[in-house]
Amino acid sequence: MRYVLENDTLRVEIDSFGAELKSVKRKSDDKEYMWYADKKYWGRTSPVLFPFVGNCRNKEYRYGGKTYAIGQHGFARDMEHTMESQTEDTIWFSLHSDEETMKKYPFAFVLKIGYNLTGNELKVMWKVENPDTKTLYFSIGAHPAFLCPFNGEENKLGYGLQFAGLKEVHHHGNTPDTGLAVMSEDIVIPLEDEKVYFTPGFFDRCTYMVEGKQTGEVSLVTPDGKPYVTMDFDAPLFAIWSPEGKDAPFVCIEPWYGRCDADDFDGTLFSCIRKKGFSFHNFTSFIILTEEILDFVGKPQSFQEKRTFNKEKKYLRIENLHIQEDCSYIYEQHGAYATYDIIIMTRRKSDWQGIVKKDEEVIGEFKSILELMHLLVVR
Numbered sequence: 001m002r003y004v005l006e007n008d009t010l011r012v013e014i015d016s017f018g019a020e021l022k023s024v025k026r027k028s029d030d031k032e033y034m035w036y037a038d039k040k041y042w043g044r045t046s047p048v049l050f051p052f053v054g055n056c057r058n059k060e061y062r063y064g065g066k067t068y069a070i071g072q073h074g075f076a077r078d079m080e081h082t083m084e085s086q087t088e089d090t091i092w093f094s095l096h097s098d099e100e101t102m103k104k105y106p107f108a109f110v111l112k113i114g115y116n117l118t119g120n121e122l123k124v125m126w127k128v129e130n131p132d133t134k135t136l137y138f139s140i141g142a143h144p145a146f147l148c149p150f151n152g153e154e155n156k157l158g159y160g161l162q163f164a165g166l167k168e169v170h171h172h173g174n175t176p177d178t179g180l181a182v183m184s185e186d187i188v189i190p191l192e193d194e195k196v197y198f199t200p201g202f203f204d205r206c207t208y209m210v211e212g213k214q215t216g217e218v219s220l221v222t223p224d225g226k227p228y229v230t231m232d233f234d235a236p237l238f239a240i241w242s243p244e245g246k247d248a249p250f251v252c253i254e255p256w257y258g259r260c261d262a263d264d265f266d267g268t269l270f271s272c273i274r275k276k277g278f279s280f281h282n283f284t285s286f287i288i289l290t291e292e293i294l295d296f297v298g299k300p301q302s303f304q305e306k307r308t309f310n311k312e313k314k315y316l317r318i319e320n321l322h323i324q325e326d327c328s329y330i331y332e333q334h335g336a337y338a339t340y341d342i343i344i345m346t347r348r349k350s351d352w353q354g355i356v357k358k359d360e361e362v363i364g365e366f367k368s369i370l371e372l373m374h375l376l377v378v379r
Helices: 099-104 283-297 328-332 369-378
Strands: 002-006 010-015 020-026 060-063 066-069 082-086 090-096 110-118 121-129 140-142 145-147 160-163 168-171 187-190 195-197 208-211 217-221 227-232 237-241 250-257 267-271 274-280 341-346 353-358 361-366
Touching: 002 090, 002 110, 010 110, 020 121, 060 283, 121 140, 168 208, 217 250, 227 250, 267 283, 267 328, 274 283, 353 369, 361 369
Parallel strands: none
Antiparallel strands: 002 010, 010 020, 060 066, 082 090, 090 110, 110 121, 140 250, 145 250, 160 195, 160 217, 168 187, 208 237, 217 227, 237 250, 267 274, 341 353, 353 361
């Protein structure tokens, strides 16, 4: 079902299926800003990505000793959401976990998606609630597609992007067949007056993934350099995408909290609770394993976790785990490509903070899981 928010400047339509933004029109001339979901190019307009952003390797992940199949970008975009409330300028939708979601994502959740219209600004809001006592692991992201060209030109050549406050953009791409991130690449786009303009083949490299909070404001600009759509966000990374080789008449600007697995991210995680180590094959399994090891050890304790005196430990679903008296074996391990010593000092705001060492030398600090991932794979 379609719902409408409207003021003197804009008319906005949101579909309850996926709680997806479908239309933003300028009322003065009935000008549409959003892509109209022609399946010839891409049959969506602005899906919300939850509980995964991008692909897991082999489209699967492991949790609690079990393997789960999951499609690209999760499942929230393909489910009916309930309209919870609507005022003159704001609307909220909700999606609750159920038996079907638990089969592919074994976590209870409440996803709330809201839209607020004020003047010529549409604010998109997300809330993820955890009704359970166990940790809720998730990623969430936006995927809005904006019409480009905007003024009736034949194609989007000459249009471009403006990255506020930047002289250059560092990014990496993904593999066209699996959609996994190619983290070994660090590609630099030089900017002129914060802008880069589209040339033939600009979008042939699949997705531009820009990490490290390089900017929080990205605009689409007309050939004369004037912005006609601006996105403000505080996400740790964002993506720029238009279908490869199709000359599609739209461009996506996508703020993300999380992203796809890396094409070359696997290894063994050694800790002081088992000499054998734990194998991981993607970002998801690495994060879950690390969290459960930290919970088992009991430090650093998560600031979001209720403190407990319950000494019963039921983590990792593996028998006979215990803290080793001598952990020197950890430093005897050597990876085929690289070996890192990850020291997590605190766990604040459901994230990790610490340092990474290589060959006993500190190579960087991290204030979030994504910053840690960047340290590990870019190097």
